[in-house]
Amino acid sequence: MTTVASAEPRAGGPDERAGAQERARGVRFVPGQPDMWVFVLFEALVFTSYFTVYVIRRTQSPDLFLQSQAHLDLRVGVFNTLVLLVSSWAVARCVQAAREGSFSAALNNAYLTMLFGFVFLVSKVLEWATEIEQGFGFTTDEFFSFYYFLTAIHFLHLLIGFVVLGVAVYEIRSPARRSQELVETCATYWHTIDFFWVLIFALLYVMR
Amino acid sequence: MNRRFEKRLSFVWLALSAITLAQLALASLGEQDALTPNAAVTSSAIVIALIKVRVVIREFMEVRYAPVLLCRLTDLWMALTGVSLLGSYFVGMALSTG
Amino acid sequence: MRRADGELILLWTLPVLGLIWLSAFLLFPGFVQPMSPAMSAEEVAAFYRDPENLARIRYSMILFNWFAVGLIPILALIVLQIRRMAHRTPIFSYAIIACAAGGPTIFLMANLFWLLAAFRPERDPQQTLMFNDLAWVTFSSQVGFLIAQSVILALAIYLDRHERPVFRPWVAHFNLVVAVLLIPAAFVGLAMEGPIAWDGLLSFWVRNIAIGLWIVVMGLVLAQAITRQRAEDEAMAT
């Protein structure tokens, strides 16, 4: 336990510079505030429990779930996954650029992340609209209840992610702030949304 | 930007995208019987997803460089997720058909 | 104009409120001789359908609605007196603010149910009975915030470290007695007749007289405290 905390860089000031030096020397460090990892792990457990409930319910009426699942377009799911992977890649580059002090590159990558996040949002809304048009709503059947629930709770996390990215941009923009710790914390949150989606994709679109 | 690190990130991204596209191909292979439960497709979907999650956590989230405790905790969560998803799938299927 | 002057003006709303309360109480036909929970649905419906009762129910409940909200400024004055006490934290004054938000809302809900029952007395007697039950149970049993504000005020007074405390210790004792007198009313659901029923000695008469007495006594000690505060402010100013 103490290893986490002792390697933890405090926001701003000499501590942070010490943190950067430690990194240069290859000392192990927690990216961002260790506190954010509590959120990641706790929320991951909550999602695991949602997923487990979904799989259990699914095995109770496999035919119904498969028939409804056939109305989803796998290609949309793949597209969503690719878009979020690009955004994750961009935010990882943003962290790396900020770490090296090239803040304009960091800023561009943060905007790129937002752009791809936005593409995801739009494609999700379009997908929902298509499903609803075809007559598949939240209460149509159990599969679609889970489909809308899981995609919507993920959507909500993504919306919060825009606030989080806003914080990162705010930090990067002014030389007076630029807390590397906060930028990394925000990136950690964004990647979390990404890997939640990877699991949701497998469970809603691919699994049989 | 550090060239090596940047290359590594891009490689990781390419690998993840390739796996995702492979999943698309895999799923369209067995399209004709999309309406029958398939334990192989399900387990490979879950395992592939967890591998992708692990790559994201390790590489993008830089847990590779993090203290061992964090590596262990994230791995523990992935193991827990894998066991509970696969476990509830197989046990549930066995109970509902058997 | 000093701060305490405004507080005195707020305090003078209390006699007006008292008047509203008294007239509403006398006007509501279900209070002067409290309605029994043992009444059948038909009897309750007939009570609301009686044209003479109906007008009185509506007007008295409109008055009660004003009365409930009118008490909030008085609670605010108590908050300010607690702030003058020698405490380390504002927890007690915060707690009274919380009571001021919660308590009157409950009273308003009871009021709403009575007015709903009276709005369409031609409704199925079973429905009128249910609204009547909801009104009486909310009104009688929901004493939580009233108990809490008395207990919190008592605690605040006991823990006041001033040489000359804002309120004397007897005010705290009095508040605790009031809190105890309110407790039986929480059990109104258990009896259709007797002292616990909502028209009974404990749940109706003791409870309501305790609340009335609390308002009068707190009005008087508040008046005393604010006048003293005003004199102290004046002495400081000269």
Place this chain on the structure above:
Amino acid sequence: MSAATVRAVPEMPSGSLIRKIAWHWRHDDKRELWIGWWTLVIFYNLYGLLFFLIARTQPPPPPSLAPSEIVQWFDDRHYGLLYGYAFVSIVGGATAIMNATLAYTMRRMSVSRAFAYSYLVIYALATLPGMLIMGVACTVGAMRPDRDPELMSWLYDFAFLSFEGTMGVFLIGSLVWMVAVLLDENRVFPKWFGYLNLCNALTEVVVAPAWIFKRGVFAWDGAIAWWINMAVFVTYTTVFLTLLRKMIVREDFGSGPLPELESDHALEPAGALGAAR
């Protein structure tokens, strides 16, 4: 909050618990905070006891019951409901002092007073949908078992939907606390607790489908809408009670950062990861 007059404080007596409590009552500077903390602990235990064991309204019954089954449900726990909710209405006001204590933690932070005040008012209102409306509906339902079953069914819905479905207060309340903790520079609470508030807030969103479904995992007794949310809420409550206790021990009544405890320097994530598991 005028300064307390300086008085000679005698040593804390050893021996009987009552004498210790009396000493704290007279001399402990933090007695107001401890009153708040103990109220919180006792209240949450009573709440569990009253709702789960005496009234037996938690875990919730299914929303899909037919009116005749609902009449049976009220009949089965007649005295439990009447006594249980009578006690709830007696102690319900204790939430005022609890929320005041939690609002005080926000006042101790380096953030605007607006946070403490919004939290205070939000949670003062939360008491109504959180338990009091349910108490009224259940009491009215239980007191006349011969009531029209259709109306019993309305009372049943009123009780459980007001209890589970009105989560806006808890959602916004958690978010207010989250922002306050994250902005705070006085280290009143660790930052991870701010993020945990977000987890709790998100489960309050998840309960919303309880308005739509009468059966299944999203209904008010469902695995997702009730069981998982309850697990998160219990964790959240346990965590903040522990942290609040620690905060009171560290409290110095200043306006700057709270001092750290000597015994647990930089152990913050340890407790957190423990809680997360």
